Amino acid sequence: MKLFKSLVIALPILSLSALGSLAIAQEWEANEGALSNAYPGKAYSPYAQRVFPERPLWGETHLHTSLSMDAGGFGNRVAPRDAYRLARGEEIVASSGQPVRLSRPFDWLVITDHSDGMGFVTDILAASPLVTSFEQGARWSKGMRAGGQEAVDATLDLIGTFSQGKVNPDLLSNYSPGSRRYATIWDDVINAAEEFNEPGRFTTLIGFEWTSLVNGGNLHRNVIFRDGGDRVRQVVPYTTQEPIGSSDPLDLYKYLENYEAITNGAVLATAHNGNLSNGIMFPVDAQYTGRKLDKFYVEQRAKWERMYEITQIKGDGEAHPLLSPNDEFADYGTWDVGNLDLSEAKTDDMLQYEYAREALKNGLALEARLGTNPYKFGIQGATDSHTSLPTAEEDNFFGKHSGYEPSPERLSHPFAKSENGELFSWQQVASGLTAVWAHENTRASIFDAMDRKEVYATTGPRMGVRFFGGWDYSDADINSRTPAFRGYEKGVPMGGDLPPASDGASAPTFMVLALRDPIGANLDRIQIIKGWLDADGKTHEKVYDVVWSGDRSPGADGKLPGVGDTVDLANATWTNTIGASELGTVWTDPDFDPSQAAFYYARVLEIPTPPWYVYDAFRFGVDIPEDAPTSQQERAYTSPIWYTPKT
Secondary structure (H helix, E strand, O other): OHHHHHHHHHHHHHHHHHHOOHHHHHHOOOOOOOOOOOOOOOOOOOOOOOOOOOOOEEEEEEEOOOOOHHHHOOOOOOOHHHHHHHHOOOOEEOOOOOEEOOOOOOOEEEEOOEOOOOOHHHHHHOOOHHHHOOHHHHHHHHHHHHOHHHHHHHHHHHHHHHHOOOOOHHHHHOOOOOOHHHHHHHHHHHHHHHHHOEOOOEEEEEEEEEOOEEOOEEOOEEEEEOOOHHHHOOOOOOOOOOOOOOOOHHHHHHHHHHHHHHHOOOEEEEEEOHHHOOOOOOOOOEOOOOOEOOHHHHHHHHHHEEEEEEEEOOEEOOOOOOOOOOOOOOOOOOOOOEOOOOOOEOOHHHHHHOOHHHHHHHHHHHHHHHOOOOOOOEEEEOOOEOOOOOOOOHHHOOOOOHHHOOOOOHHHOEEEEEOOEEEEHHHOOOOOEEEEOOOOOOHHHHHHHHHOOOEEEEOOOOOEEEEEEEOOOOHHHHHOOOHHHHHHHHEEEOOOEOOOOOOOOOOOEEEEEEEOOOOOOOEEEEEEEEEEEOOOOOEEEEEEEEEEOOOOOOOOOOOOOOOOOOOEHHHOEOOOOOOEOEEEEEEEOOOOOOOOOEEEEEEEEEOOEOOHHHHHHHHHOOOOOOOOOOOEOOEEEEOOEEEOOOO
């Protein structure tokens, strides 16, 4: 700035006539207020001296490799190092022998192999004496190495026996914490992450999945470490098998607490697939154990579970049409047949304890009752792929298990079936991804973004989404083309708590904007979903269309007409002749009551595009399955922003 001032002052001396008068020079004299109030940067260059995250970093928090029992057992032969190679942009060979590559590299990746029996299946396939010296192990080894249906049957038998706690304890002890073999496998998991971690280019975060299963009800958590191998090597993963492990999340929290205490590191957990928990993922009165929810429970869950995996292969978990009947977009990728293994059918009364939106609402009520909101989580997405391939795009979908990698036959086989119901192959959801607003591409920065919940999920596309909440946003803030300056200056980003109201403000304002995926579909609309707690302790929700493409107007019923549909089934494509490349607005809550606790999050909808099985039909010349939708509207979900009344 000093150089700028000197040049301006000197100009009249050098060429007074060229500028017209001295008054012009004085008009440009630099001082503390020289930069326009419409431009909040500290330097002429808007990209210099920024103190906020500048772009979303894309990655995956939930990926299984050949080390997981239910991955390797079903044919996955892709080890962690090749999974990292794929994620950072290289082409690899899938377990089915097909070449595979992502459309664009990831910025970061967390591999989360199951902690129970990690590497067990590797030794089963290798016929290791640690396995074959036991009758069970010899039988599973023979079946899996035979291939085909015999291998599938052996794997199902292994998983069922393990789930029932009937694996020979001496055999299992060879692949449990405390054994030499388990320590060796975990050490190599860490080594692989260290080898592929390149700060600034591609970040690997060390993690594992704690796979709690209660009578078939899904209570799984992924554990993600902030730290490198020097700290993480001081522990081994926590398991579910007693007496070493436990299926109770409260015991997992003890493990996380112990890790931080002994290493001075940081760690968090993220749950997923409440839709397969059969009503036990988000309790409001008591845990599945019968233990009543109390202050300790809500404080522990709020401390350790900073994010929730809202969308993935095994169904989208935002909302359910029975819980949100006024939300026309609530029925996306819905899995509501039963629990994880279909051993128990789903009943309607379970749904309210399974979906993220309902949990966010119930969290407000629990905070009023117990003082802490246990469901105050950020929103993230992942694939939960068991192929080592995080392929979340519809035209590049390699399925949940290696047996469902691309082939003309994969649509003809059920994905899961029991006397309680059936899930079809086409119901696998090509989802999802996590975007973090991190300051830099490093473990610490990415983890810290997750910890403060400045994250959002998509079902696969890479839309850029900003969401801010405050009290004083205006149209000028978003029209400046540098809205993030004002977003952070005047409020909080996604994942934050609204600050106290400014003088004269009667309702909060929200600034939201989205850019389409550069190689994806145009945008249909942006919605803001509000949930709140009334004076009687009852929860409510409302979906607001806040900005949309085209010249549509809401009808008499308040509903916005559909954007249209350009999907070409015969050629498995669509056109961007409808929708918008970017959308943004400043929105004020028209129904705000300062006495009511509330949350707000944004949902961004694309125009209709073909699901993955339409690409299968086109490429393999097979029929689209009966009853399968022929188009869908992919989406992004931001982390919420919360409002808490003054006490």
